[in-house]
Amino acid sequence: MAAKKSTLKVILLGDGGVGKSSLMNRYVTNKFDAHLFHTIGVEFLNKELTVDGYKVTLQIWDTAGQERFRSLRTPFYRGSDCCLLTFSVDDSQSFLNLSNWKKEFIYYADIKEPEKFPFVVLGNKVDVAERQVSSEEAREWCQENGDYPYYETSAKDATNVAVAFEEAVHRVLAMDDKTDYLISTDTVRLHRKPRSATTCCS
Amino acid sequence: MATDSALKVIFEHEGVFIHPNTEEEGTEPDLLVSGSLRILEKDAEVLVDFRPLEDPVDPSNMLCAGQDSSSVVEWAQCPKEKHQSHQLLETQQSYETEWDMLNAVSFRKRSSARGEGLLNHSLERSRWAFSVSVSDLRSITVKDEGWTFVILQQKEPSTSLPALHFHQGGSREFLDNLRRFALLTESPEDETCLEVSTPNRALSQSFENLLDDNSFGLIHKFRRDPYVATFGGLSKVTNYIYDALRGAEEQQQQRPPEEVADLLGEVIPGLEINQQEEPGFEVITRIDLGMRPQVTRREPLSADRWSKHLDMEGRVQDVDQLKHEVFKGGLCHAVRKELWKFLLGYFPWSSTSEERRCLQRVKIDEYFRMKLQWKSVSEEQERRNSRLRDFRSLIEKDVDRTDRTNWFYEGLNNPGLTLLHDILMTYCMYDFDLGYVQGMSDLLSPILYVMENEVDAFWCFVSFMDQMHQNFEEQMQGMKTQLIQLSTLLRLLDLTFWNYLESQESGYLYFCFRWLLIRFKRELSFQDVLRLWEVMWTGLPCQNFHLLICCSILDSEKQKIMEENFGFNEILKHINELSMKLNIEEILQKAEGLFHQIRSCKDLPHSISSILGLDTGHQRSDPTNAGAVAASQRAHLQNICSNGLGRENGSQNSGRPAFKS
Numbered sequence: 001m002a003a004k005k006s007t008l009k010v011i012l013l014g015d016g017g018v019g020k021s022s023l024m025n026r027y028v029t030n031k032f033d034a035h036l037f038h039t040i041g042v043e044f045l046n047k048e049l050t051v052d053g054y055k056v057t058l059q060i061w062d063t064a065g066q067e068r069f070r071s072l073r074t075p076f077y078r079g080s081d082c083c084l085l086t087f088s089v090d091d092s093q094s095f096l097n098l099s100n101w102k103k104e105f106i107y108y109a110d111i112k113e114p115e116k117f118p119f120v121v122l123g124n125k126v127d128v129a130e131r132q133v134s135s136e137e138a139r140e141w142c143q144e145n146g147d148y149p150y151y152e153t154s155a156k157d158a159t160n161v162a163v164a165f166e167e168a169v170h171r172v173l174a175m176d177d178k179t180d181y182l183i184s185t186d187t188v189r190l191h192r193k194p195r196s197a198t199t200c201c202s
Numbered sequence: 203m204a205t206d207s208a209l210k211v212i213f214e215h216e217g218v219f220i221h222p223n224t225e226e227e228g229t230e231p232d233l234l235v236s237g238s239l240r241i242l243e244k245d246a247e248v249l250v251d252f253r254p255l256e257d258p259v260d261p262s263n264m265l266c267a268g269q270d271s272s273s274v275v276e277w278a279q280c281p282k283e284k285h286q287s288h289q290l291l292e293t294q295q296s297y298e299t300e301w302d303m304l305n306a307v308s309f310r311k312r313s314s315a316r317g318e319g320l321l322n323h324s325l326e327r328s329r330w331a332f333s334v335s336v337s338d339l340r341s342i343t344v345k346d347e348g349w350t351f352v353i354l355q356q357k358e359p360s361t362s363l364p365a366l367h368f369h370q371g372g373s374r375e376f377l378d379n380l381r382r383f384a385l386l387t388e389s390p391e392d393e394t395c396l397e398v399s400t401p402n403r404a405l406s407q408s409f410e411n412l413l414d415d416n417s418f419g420l421i422h423k424f425r426r427d428p429y430v431a432t433f434g435g436l437s438k439v440t441n442y443i444y445d446a447l448r449g450a451e452e453q454q455q456q457r458p459p460e461e462v463a464d465l466l467g468e469v470i471p472g473l474e475i476n477q478q479e480e481p482g483f484e485v486i487t488r489i490d491l492g493m494r495p496q497v498t499r500r501e502p503l504s505a506d507r508w509s510k511h512l513d514m515e516g517r518v519q520d521v522d523q524l525k526h527e528v529f530k531g532g533l534c535h536a537v538r539k540e541l542w543k544f545l546l547g548y549f550p551w552s553s554t555s556e557e558r559r560c561l562q563r564v565k566i567d568e569y570f571r572m573k574l575q576w577k578s579v580s581e582e583q584e585r586r587n588s589r590l591r592d593f594r595s596l597i598e599k600d601v602d603r604t605d606r607t608n609w610f611y612e613g614l615n616n617p618g619l620t621l622l623h624d625i626l627m628t629y630c631m632y633d634f635d636l637g638y639v640q641g642m643s644d645l646l647s648p649i650l651y652v653m654e655n656e657v658d659a660f661w662c663f664v665s666f667m668d669q670m671h672q673n674f675e676e677q678m679q680g681m682k683t684q685l686i687q688l689s690t691l692l693r694l695l696d697l698t699f700w701n702y703l704e705s706q707e708s709g710y711l712y713f714c715f716r717w718l719l720i721r722f723k724r725e726l727s728f729q730d731v732l733r734l735w736e737v738m739w740t741g742l743p744c745q746n747f748h749l750l751i752c753c754s755i756l757d758s759e760k761q762k763i764m765e766e767n768f769g770f771n772e773i774l775k776h777i778n779e780l781s782m783k784l785n786i787e788e789i790l791q792k793a794e795g796l797f798h799q800i801r802s803c804k805d806l807p808h809s810i811s812s813i814l815g816l817d818t819g820h821q822r823s824d825p826t827n828a829g830a831v832a833a834s835q836r837a838h839l840q841n842i843c844s845n846g847l848g849r850e851n852g853s854q855n856s857g858r859p860a861f862k863s
């Protein structure tokens with residue numbers, strides 16, 4: 001059983017332009033592309049990592065933030081194991097919208113016990129000098145909303161990116177006894193075919 | 203019309219009973235009338251038809267009612283079910299006496315229970331026959347008494363038809379088939395009652411649901427009671443999630459459970475649901491395409507060739523020939539700046555150079571008048587105008603992320619960026635209802651790159667947006683329509699692949715979303731996008747050629763997808779990752795080849811010919827409805843030119859070209 005691979009689905013949500021795609025690319029390819037296009041539709045990347053001796057495939061989903069495309073992204077919320085709520089520290093509006101993103105996620109992912117669901121909050125673009133959202137404000141919001149872990153990241157200079165994604169994995173695994181979890185995920189996972197992990201990542 | 207008499211059997215099930223004693227007084231107790239229940243399509247009307255068995259009406263006559271000799275009714279023995287005969291019924295009839303395709307439905311013909319009390323007298327029996335149009339149904343009540351019985355309630359008069367007792371099963375198939383033509387929604391008051399809504403509304407509603415949200419709440423209800431749950435709201439994605447919830451092992455090789463509504467089949471009229479799991483009931487559909495002809499592409503149209511197409515006054519000669527040359531080879535870059543204006547419909551083909559100069563002067567005025575509108579909004583004002591503020595913020599963010607490696611837009615203070623921004627802002631003033639939607643910067647960028655001129659780029663963009671508008675509207679109707687059309691095409695061109703996609707819950711082709719939204723802009727290199735778009739803008743060789751381009755790309759990928767047994771996620775990922783790996787000339791070649799194959803197919807289904815505009819008279823139609831527009835454009839042009847510069851004229855007409863007729 002312990003040799004079995006498991007796929008964890010993590011979804012990045014937040015306003016357009018906060019850096020969701022950049023964070024995903026930084027984590028998966030360790031690159032920052034300043035010429036990246038804005039996202040149209042839905043994309044995902046896989047990243048394999050080993051946690052406590054278990055091989056885990058992290059499937060990171062990235063969608064477009066604009067309201068118009070909501071009905072096209074929300075179906076993909078289903079089956080997420082963790083949600084990374086993302087804002088940009090130089091854009092206060094994106095911070096104010098966090099609650100909406102959280103609500104949208106809980107609704108469409110059909111989360112039964114929202115209090116228990118692992119959210120992680122990312123304040124991106126900390127390399128930018130002109131901040132509109134302070135660490136204190138952000139931490140306070142996380143505290144009040146369910147004691148979510150908060151990371152200040154920069155996709156540009158890689159600050160805290162890997163740490164944040166790894167925290168997401170830990171959160172998911174901490175939800176249950178790990179072994180139990182890894183076995184049970186095979187029945188819950190969207191991608192349960194053992195071969196999927198290998199074909200996706202090649 | 204020859205189609206008037208075409209009658210199509212959508213569904214047929216024998217062993218459906220009426221219990222007359224419960225309906226009417228004075229009949230023998232325990233009387234059972236056994237009959238066959240059908241769903242028929244005739245003259246675009248869908249009927250539910252019940253005939254008692256051994257009725258004088260011969261069921262096989264039904265199939266060719268009004269049609270001379272072209273119906274084919276075959277009887278075949280199914281090896282799997284030795285004791286029962288199987289009937290193969292032609293269900294799809296085409297124009298005239300030709301068959302669109304072999305679309306055979308085989309189903310089990312059960313020996314009906316001829317117990318005592320069965321009516322013998324034919325007149326007595328035929329009394330129980332009825333036929334009712336689906337659009338006249340108000341609701342359907344589904345009840346269970348050890349077997350299922352169904353009560354159809356009509357709208358006018360508001361009476362119930364005799365209850366139909368499905369003693370030999372088949373009620374679910376019956377309802378599933380009805381769902382293809384009507385939306386059945388569970389009544390809020392009574393969960394056994396399904397409300398029937400009209401086909402048109404059902405069509406749009408259910409497709410709404412394909413992409414919509416609220417469907418998700420249904421999954422739980424569905425799991426509790428898949429029988430009564432409202433299928434209309436379940437999307438393909440839900441299916442797939444539903445499978446996921448059911449557990450891994452049993453799912454691995456199996457087709458998803460049949461109980462889950464096949465929404466795509468529901469929303470695409472005429473598309474048969476492939477019910478492979480239902481024993482004795484299967485749909486075989488195929489279209490016989492001949493060999494794909496080898497197509498050669500030509501050299502791009504040169505500046506020299508182009509100048510030969512212009513007469514002394516600058517009128518374009520032989521437009522059809524010119525369009526053909528553009529279709530076959532595209533344009534040399536030097537010609538694009540001028541010819542794109544014609545291809546997009548900004549310049550009328552019949553105009554002289556002088557008339558075009560006049561037009562441009564008017565358009566310059568119009569443009570700057572609109573540009574001034576947003577330019578003159580103070581910060582103060584904008585604070586109170588959230589829509590404008592949102593548009594601006596979206597545009598600013600997207601301009602920063604559009605083709606930034608192209609020299610025209612690269613670097614920090616490139617003037618190209620300002621132009622892109624200003625044109626998009628001005629477009630918001632031109633069409634404030636639509637405003638700015640993500641994807642539009644992708645459509646503008648190549649046009650601006652070619653025009654190198656703010657005003658010309660704006661008006662060409664306006665023309666392009668006229669074609670693409672629906673993709674971006676609130677309900678994204680354009681996207682839905684195109685996905686349906688593409689699915690229809692693919693299913694008939696390549697049933698095997700379509701079935702595969704379907705089995706992976708990908709039959710609604712979600713993964714083509716980006717292709718269609720911005721016409722392959724993200725899939726091809728910048729130069730290839732220019733080539734593809736100019737080819738598409740000729741409107742040749744048929745309407746919706748871009749859908750054949752989708753088919754052409756999918757045709758090249760299907761082998762890998764099927765051989766490697768890609769699932770839902772992998773298909774999405776694979777298609778996403780084709781970006782920048784495609785070869786435009788190969789794609790165009792194959793797409794044109796597909797077109798020739800389709801056109802020379804003599805039994806072309808009507809659904810295909812209407813998507814591609816191959817019906818009589820539609821050939822070579824310009825997507826922008828050239829004929830009528832050209833005439834009024836000419837009138838307008840002459841008007842402008844005879845009014846001097848036409849400035850007053852232009853401003854009085856509040857910014858829109860005055861294409862009055």
Ligand SMILES: Nc1nc2c(ncn2[C@@H]2O[C@H](COP(=O)(O)OP(=O)(O)OP(=O)(O)O)[C@@H](O)[C@H]2O)c(=O)[nH]1
Binds near residue numbers: 020039
């Ligand atoms: N300075 C700085 N810029 C960043 C950082 N992350 C992203 N950006 C820039 O911010 C812009 C938006 O980043 P994206 O990754 O495209 O944002 P997104 O959230 O994916 O946006 P949508 O796809 O529109 O939903 C881009 O121009 C990035 O280069 C960061 O950590 N620091």
Ligand SMILES: [Mg+2]
Binds near residue numbers: 020038
């Ligand atoms: Mg993005």
